[in-house]
Amino acid sequence: MKRGLAFILAVFLLIGMLAGCSGEQKADAGKKTQDGKVVVDFWTFWGSETRRPIIEKIIEDYNNSQDKVFVKHTFLPWGDIWTKNLASVAAGNPADVIINDINTVSQRAENKQVEELSKYIDDSFKQQFYPHLWDTVEYEGKAYAVPFNTDTRLLFYNKKAFKEAGLDPEKPPATWAELEEYAKKLDVKNGKQYDRVGFYPLWGSVGASSWMTNADSGKGFIDNGELAINTPKKVEALEWILGWKERLGENTVQAFQAEFGSEQANPFIAEKVAMWVDVGTFYTQLRDYGQDLEFGVAPLPEYEEGAGNWAEGGGFVAEIPKGAKNPEEAMDFIKYLTGPEAQKYWAVKNYDNVANIEAAEATIEELKGPDKMVYEATVKNLEQTKMFPVPVEYPDYHSRINPQIDNALLGKTTPEKALEKAENDVEKMKKK
């Protein structure tokens, strides 16, 4: 038995040794650099070859601009980054700054996952940002994050296809009725199969909910705390989508969706679809892979004249996780990150919509040619872009609405009944 004990002891010794080695490593990950700067941990999900150098250049500029703070950037994969954030907030050792989703700030504020920032900011700071973005970061009158970037949806259309179909390439569809009319002209059928589809409302970076809010004068599913799911306009929008599906046929829709579902090839670039809704950065794909493509951009068609070209928006914020060790230094960095200089650099390099108004406008000035044309359109479109932050009373209301929309689109129920059930289900889950 002695040898048994010896063996087991050896195993634990090995573990102890490993613990010893790594304990030392931990020591140098302290709070300060050798020259006495405070280390600010900054977590992002920008690890790709295209984005990482840009954010790291911004960080480098900031680090060189002063001698008190050293920002250390850590890449963490999309999605998992927030799981880790949550665990580290719970354990009391979070990062100092993290990039997070813009539409769920109030939920994190409610659950005390983020630091409140109002003591660091004043009205003049606030006024740097688009108001619809700033609204999302406030919860009960206090700010919990600073908007970083955003997006909006535009209609991209193939000018060559327009000419072929006898349409004016400088006159994109302005209303739903025109959209339908144009789409029919743009369809190219080969027997029962479609060689080109004019338009389908659910392809691209857009979903049924976008059209439903577009029809309903930009009103979301939950409007100022009131449920607005089962409204006549939203039912109508769902019926309208269903109409498209019936016209093209289930098979065509599924085939296209699956073909391009893996996000590799894009049907608009492949000229298999003539009109396509997507975010501004989609342009970079057109620029890189769609050399022969002649395209134009326009705001989303409106439900009827005067109803408004409402589009849905998203984006990200910079925030300080609850319990961060260096909130003041972190805020100093956030101010730089969301300031005009860094934001403009980000916008020009990434072709992304940024939250800082001055930076966005300076970016338009700097860009040229088609780059400028599309970017200007996205910035202009922000005026008609709505954010739909998730209210704290209905934390995962999407999970109750989406299956019903699916069922309606699959023909299992009527749009009216689907939305009625969705509204009931969401009502039931309301948190007190």
Place this chain on the structure above:
Amino acid sequence: MKSSESTLAHREAGTNIIPERKSTNAAVKKKGLSRKAKDNLAGYLFISPWIIGFLGLTLGPLLFSLAASFTDYNITSKMNFIGLENYKRMFTMDDLFRTSLYNTIYYVIFSVPLTTAGAILLAVLLNQKVKGMKFFRTIYYLPAILSGVAVYFLWMQLLSPSTGLVNTMLGWFGIEGPAWLFDPEWTKPALLLMKMWSVGGGMLLYLASLQGVSSQMYEAADIEGATAWQKFYHITLPMISPIIFFDVITSTIGSFQIFQEAYVMTENGSGGPGNSLLFYNLHMWNNAFEVFDMGYASAMAWLLFIIVMILTVLNMKLGKRWVHYEGGDGK
């Protein structure tokens, strides 16, 4: 039983693996430790790494989650006792709970027998003396090595209704394939198909187990004129039954916890068309990390614990009837 003695003798004669230490027998007796006490001591010493890990790393978090299931724990700031509220909510308020349980049971019922049978069949095939077997085994094990998002994206392409490889091949036989991941009726079969593709992991277990079946037994059966099926049923199956037992229990547990596939292959982990891929653990995950209702998620976890525990104990009881341990005791 008589021949086992002879093999034993043969083995000891052939391989002298135990060093000669005749005197120790007496020495042990002198120390006064009975065999029973010695076995107790050795037993606990041998499992001590596991006990340390269990007490030090596993038990605490487990009890914590059990406690959390009676609270409104939100991971970061709240943990108030609310009694059985979470458990009540599952059965009365949460309609998605039922959907997720149904989807999961559906998946378990099909995936466990299919993967078990598939793995055994494959292992038997890969245990033949065919040229290039090393390559075949490697190829069939490949899918089990692959993991992560790339595989799921790959399958999304393969299952594409009109040009996907799966439907193209069905087309060769004049079958019009379904829309797989886009049709709520076919999403779960699609995942089962994907699961079958990577049956190589289970195959490896059976292949290892088949190495313990002696060729002499088959030769003896050949002389008696047994058919291939008789040999499989009377020799192979009993010999690998401990591993079948293991496979059934662990794959039941694993199937109840299916998560990643559905999380990656449905948009934003939403649960797929018409919630047809909203599995129990996916619903739990959404509650825990989207809504931060970890108390409720913990309650769900512990209900699942009870369900699977009952099944496992049942399996163990039934196992005594059909699992054959060559070592002699099944206790």
Place this chain on the structure above:
Amino acid sequence: MSQATAPRFYETKKFKENVKLTFVTLLLIAGSTLILMPLWWMISTSLKSPAEIAQYPPTFIPKEFNFSNYVEAWQTAPFTRWAMNTVFIAAVGTIGSVLVNSLVAYAFAKIRFKGRNTLFIIVLSTMLIPGFVTMVPQYILFSKLGWVNTYLPLIVPAFLGSAFFIFLLRQFMMGIPNELIEAAILDGAGHLQIWWHIMLPLTKPALITVAIFSFNGAWNDLLGPLLYINDESMYTLQIGLQTFKGTVQTQWHYLMAMSVTVLLPVVLLFFFFQRYFIEGSNISSGTKG
């Protein structure tokens, strides 16, 4: 073998055997094609240019083979460092896993000690709670121990046994005749000697399986390193793979090239390790009469 039979019969038997083997081979080839088709897509994507990947309809064979994708992908990040980290974690974990799990399994299979069956049920029950429910308290625990940003949370658990492997090895060990152990004990051997000299050699195929599974598991683990490691220099390959997935655009050619590269060592390991399967069969010829 069949010394008493007539040559004609012998021939038919051999003929039958050949037919069977040919059939099995054909079946295996057909199955392999099915298995390899998806993999081909991976490899073919890894060789395409981004422009070709964006093309519709997708090409089955790349128009030109950009082997440079592999080199470029490797150079986008400190992959050499990350590969070494991964090898270290996986190798140390595998050694621990094989030794400790077989030790624990031996006790559960062959030593009669008090409370063995109850403890075994507890072992199994640890598999029943999904990891993410205990993830946060476990993270807090490791954080309190000061283990965050070290490899300890990834390695130490491997040395403390896993229910899955304990159960698996116990099943294999229960197939080893008790008489063998009794005889050894009569010869004066202790349990540790029996474990080392009898059990380990006799369960070699099972141990190889455990080694392959644990190596594979550690190699593919994403959430573990991601949660516990804060320094990018200590990252692993699986986190590295995630850098190619962008929010706007995924670099498919790099992602697939690196996926293939990451896959390769495990495939080679499996290919060479499986010879022990055949060796194992020589040692443990059966016992049933």
